[in-house]
Structures are given as structure tokens and as C-alpha cells.
Amino acid sequence: MVFWKRLFNNTTPATTSQYPQFPGELVEVSKDGSGQSQIVFSTDRDIDLYELEELCDSVGWARRPLRKVKKALDFSFLVGSMWEIRGNRRRLIGFARATSDHAFNATIWDVVVHPSYQKKGLGKLLMKYMIKKLRSEDISNITLFADPQVIDFYRRLGFMLDPEGIKGMFWYPD
Amino acid sequence: MVFWKRLFNNTTPATTSQYPQFPGELVEVSKDGSGQSQIVFSTDRDIDLYELEELCDSVGWARRPLRKVKKALDFSFLVGSMWEIRGNRRRLIGFARATSDHAFNATIWDVVVHPSYQKKGLGKLLMKYMIKKLRSEDISNITLFADPQVIDFYRRLGFMLDPEGIKGMFWYPD
Numbered sequence: 418m419v420f421w422k423r424l425f426n427n428t429t430p431a432t433t434s435q436y437p438q439f440p441g442e443l444v445e446v447s448k449d450g451s452g453q454s455q456i457v458f459s460t461d462r463d464i465d466l467y468e469l470e471e472l473c474d475s476v477g478w479a480r481r482p483l484r485k486v487k488k489a490l491d492f493s494f495l496v497g498s499m500w501e502i503r504g505n506r507r508r509l510i511g512f513a514r515a516t517s518d519h520a521f522n523a524t525i526w527d528v529v530v531h532p533s534y535q536k537k538g539l540g541k542l543l544m545k546y547m548i549k550k551l552r553s554e555d556i557s558n559i560t561l562f563a564d565p566q567v568i569d570f571y572r573r574l575g576f577m578l579d580p581e582g583i584k585g586m587f588w589y590p591d
Numbered sequence: 592m593v594f595w596k597r598l599f600n601n602t603t604p605a606t607t608s609q610y611p612q613f614p615g616e617l618v619e620v621s622k623d624g625s626g627q628s629q630i631v632f633s634t635d636r637d638i639d640l641y642e643l644e645e646l647c648d649s650v651g652w653a654r655r656p657l658r659k660v661k662k663a664l665d666f667s668f669l670v671g672s673m674w675e676i677r678g679n680r681r682r683l684i685g686f687a688r689a690t691s692d693h694a695f696n697a698t699i700w701d702v703v704v705h706p707s708y709q710k711k712g713l714g715k716l717l718m719k720y721m722i723k724k725l726r727s728e729d730i731s732n733i734t735l736f737a738d739p740q741v742i743d744f745y746r747r748l749g750f751m752l753d754p755e756g757i758k759g760m761f762w763y764p765d
């Protein structure tokens with residue numbers, strides 16, 4: 418974890434305007450054996466659908482028709498992506514998106530960090546980035562549906578189960 | 592309950608094209624002492640915000656800025672309303688809306704039936720109308736967040752709590 422130098426909680430996040438090839442916010446700088454790399458967050462929707470599919474494959478999610486994935490990105494309120502940048506190569510290493518009524522509520526879906534980058538604090542940074550973006554749009558009720566194995570991950574971020582007994586419910590076609 | 596004549600499960604719902612003043616689907620016809628009335632469902636977004644506020648007031652919900660309510664209606668994927676029509680008078684008696692990514696997921700919010708019209712099966716019809724509309728748009732994952740006192744209401748409609756341990760979680764600003 419100390420491996421990563423945090424820039425996220427600085428007053429103004431460093432932008433990547435110095436990296437004109439990529440619109441986003443520079444959040445992490447790390448140095449390892451193979452030279453410097455940056456972790457950059459972005460809300461740009463122009464994501465290669467095959468690269469996104471590969472990321473989702475890497476955590477074992479079922480494949481979805483790319484046509485529908487494209488539509489879901491277009492109609493999400495917020496699309497957050499996390500990239501590792503080395504020189505002029507970039508790699509999609511994390512993703513999340515949120516639906517919203519643009520006024521009161523947002524619901525976060527499809528949170529994922531590539532297994533090679535998990536357990537370094539990056540999932541937490543990605544979620545904080547999503548919350549910051551939603552808050553900056555004046556959304557105050559942020560919800561999500563958590564798989565049982567990640568409830569504690571979200572709880573550490575301040576998400577609550579069943580506040581005042583409110584419960585998530587699901588309807589699927591027969 | 593027998594008071595209402597159900598038209599909802601007919602193959603093609605009767606439309607109110609015979610009532611040109613109102614775009615919607617005729618769902619119920621009832622006769623009581625004061626003459627015939629129709630219950631009509633609509634997805635028209637052109638709802639008087641004051642009339643909606645009155646409906647929400649009637650079940651004790653906290654007031655919300657009308658400017659934000661307007662925005663939320665504009666950016667909801669589906670807005671369902673339920674009206675009682677007597678002669679050429681119409682009254683808003685039920686409401687629900689859904690956010691969505693237009694592809695996979697929808698989340699239903701703000702389900703309400705006016706207290707004078709509750710416990711007659713109309714809330715159930717309103718929810719079936721919402722589900723039907725979402726299904727017709729090929730949305731298969733319908734979710735909502737239920738207050739504790741209405742969990743059974745949704746359960747009767749086929750909504751499940753925690754399928755495979757998935758749980759709804761909430762984040763609010765401090």
C-alpha cells in the first residue's frame with residue numbers, strides 16, 4: 418500500500434493536462450522496477466468496449482452483448498474509469514458507472530478493479546472518485562447493490578446496510 | 592376489491608383514444624353512487640408538479656424543491672402515473688418512476704397511491720404497469736429500495752430480498 422503515493426486528498430487534484438493524450442485526473446504516481454507509472458481517473462465515455470469486456474472477463478463476469486453495454490454507457494449518468502499510464506501506453510484497470518435521476522438519487526453498478534491491481538487501495542480510490550463526482554452534481558442519495566463478498570469493502574467506504582430498515586429488492590423475469 | 596372491473600390482463604389494453612383529452616391506458620372502470628369513473632395509467636411526463644406534491648404530501652413525504660423534482664422527472668427513464676377520470680375531470684391518484692441505463696437495469700423510486708385509493712389493488716396495478724413498461728423496453732433487472740412497512744407489498748409482486756445474498760447499500764453525506 419505504501420507503494421502508492423497518494424495525491425487524491427490534495428486540495429486540487431493534479432490534472433493530466435501535462436499528458437495531453439488523455440483527459441483525466443492524475444491520482445497516483447508510483448515507481449517500480451520498470452519505471453514510473455501514473456494512475457489516472459477519468460469520466461470520459463470513450464472507452465474501447467473490447468478493453469472493457471476484457472476487464473470484466475478478468476474478474477469472471479458473464480459476457481454481455483456489446484451493443485447493450487454501449488447503450489448502458491451512453492445512458493449512465495456517470496462513467497468512471499481508472500487507467501495505468503506508462504509512457505504513452507495506457508491500460509484500463511478499473512471501471513464503475515452510475516445511473517441517476519440527475520437530482521436526488523444515483524445507483525452505482527459494475528464496480529471492478531483488474532485482479533493484478535486489487536488490494537492496493539485502488540478500488541477504494543475509484544469509489545471515492547465516483548462519490549466525489551456524484552456529490553459535485555448535488556446527488557445526495559448514493560445507492561448500490563453489493564455481492565455478499567464485497568459488502569465489507571463498501572461498508573469501509575461509508576455505505577450502510579438497511580438504514581432505517583430500508584431494503585434493496587429485485588425482480589427478474591421468470 | 593370486486594368493486595373494480597379489471598381490464599388490465601386483457602390481451603390489448605383499451606386505450607383512452609376515446610378520451611382524446613388524455614393520453615394513457617384505460618385500466619379500470621368502476622361504478623359507484625356518484626356515477627362512472629375510469630382509472631387510467633399513463634407514461635406522459637407532463638404532470639402538474641403541484642398536483643404531484645399534493646399526492647406526496649398526502650402520504651406524509653417530506654417536501655422537495657419543485658425545481659429538483661422537475662429535473663428528476665425529466666431524467667427518469669420511466670414516469671408512471673395513475674389517474675381517476677370522471678367526466679372531463681381528472682385527478683392524479685398514483686405515481687412511480689424509474690431510473691435506468693436503458694439496457695440492463697432499472698430502479699423504481701417514489702411509489703405512491705393516494706390514501707383514499709389505497710387497499711383496492713391499485714398500487715399492485717400501478718407496479719404491474721411499471722414492470723410491463725420496463726419489460727417492453729427489454730430491461731430485465733428491476734430493483735427498488737423498500738421501506739420496512741412495504742416489503743410485503745413488493746414481495747407479493749415478485750420482488751425478492753437479497754437474492755444470492757446481494758444487498759442494497761446506501762451512502763449519505765455526513
Ligand SMILES: CC(C)(COP(=O)(O)OP(=O)(O)OC[C@H]1O[C@@H](n2cnc3c(N)ncnc32)[C@H](O)[C@@H]1OP(=O)(O)O)[C@@H](O)C(=O)NCCC(=O)NCCS
Pocket residue numbers: 476527528529530531534535536537538539540541542562563564566567568569570573
Ligand atoms: C471489490 C473490488 C472492486 C475491490 O477493489 P480493490 O482495489 O481490491 O480494493 P482496495 O484495495 O481499495 O480495498 C479497500 C479496502 O477494502 C478492503 N477490501 C477489499 N476487497 C474486500 C472484500 N472483498 N471484502 C472485504 N474487504 C475488502 C481492503 O482490505 C481495504 O481495506 P482497508 O481500507 O482497511 O485497507 C475488487 O476486488 C473487484 O474488482 N472485485 C471483483 C468484482 C466485484 O466483485 N465487484 C463488486 C460487485 S458488487
Ligand SMILES: CC(C)(COP(=O)(O)OP(=O)(O)OC[C@H]1O[C@@H](n2cnc3c(N)ncnc32)[C@H](O)[C@@H]1OP(=O)(O)O)[C@@H](O)C(=O)NCCC(=O)NCCS
Pocket residue numbers: 650701702703704705708709710711712713714715716736737738740741742743744747
Ligand atoms: C405502498 C402502497 C403504494 C400500496 O398501495 P395500495 O394501492 O394500497 O396497494 P394494493 O391495494 O394494490 O395492495 C396489493 C397487495 O399488497 C398488500 N399490501 C398493500 N400495502 C401493504 C403493506 N403496507 N404491507 C403489506 N402488504 C401490503 C395488499 O393487502 C394487497 O395484497 P393482496 O394482493 O393479497 O390482496 C401505498 O400503501 C402507499 O402509497 N403508501 C405510502 C407510500 C409508500 O410507503 N410507498 C412505498 C415507498 S418504498
